[in-house]
Amino acid sequence: MRGLAYLAAAAMLASCAPASRVPVAAEAPVPVSAEMRSWGTVVFLWQVSPSGEVQHTSAERPAGQQSMFAYWAVTRRAQVGPEGYVKIRALFDPVARLRPGAWTCGQGYTDGPYGMARWGAGERATASYHSGCPSRGATALFAALDPATKQVEAWTANGEVISREWMGPPGEEPKR
Secondary structure (H helix, E strand, C coil): CHHHHHHHHHHHHHHHCCCCCCCCCCCCCCCEEEEEEECCEEEEEEEECCCCEEEEEEEECCCCCCCCCCCEEEEEEEECHHHHHHHHHHHCHHHHCCCHHHHCCCCCCCCCCEEEEECCCCHHHEEEEECCCCCHHHHHHHHHHHHHHHHHHHHHCCCEEEEEEECCCCCCCCCC
């Protein structure tokens, strides 16, 4: 009987004690980024940081150049503020809600551009893709990637050039 009294008293005292709460750390925002290549050559690479710094690399071909393997990889930078990051990140929300099985491609053609996109932290927020993939996940990714890339291109069109690297055959760089 005395054991029950002790148990009841302990229960009452425990109910008076403040609940200890361990703060849950919010996921720190990570840059949103994407890249696309074709036959190993850069189509585009871009990244938008949570602070709104944008970097965009694209292939710029010399006038009259026909070879896809001879180009300058030009990287430009712009600042669009945190609201720019939020805008780009929001484009990937439908992709983030997809289940992992949505990425299964099945019989897609593989002779096309390919790349990777990242819109958050962790494995579920990164996708490798090829443009011939007919899956629901790839369709959603392309629906986000296209407007995001166009927005990044618009932001950086007149941005500061921070690098320009010749990617063609050595010694064949045209005069600027």
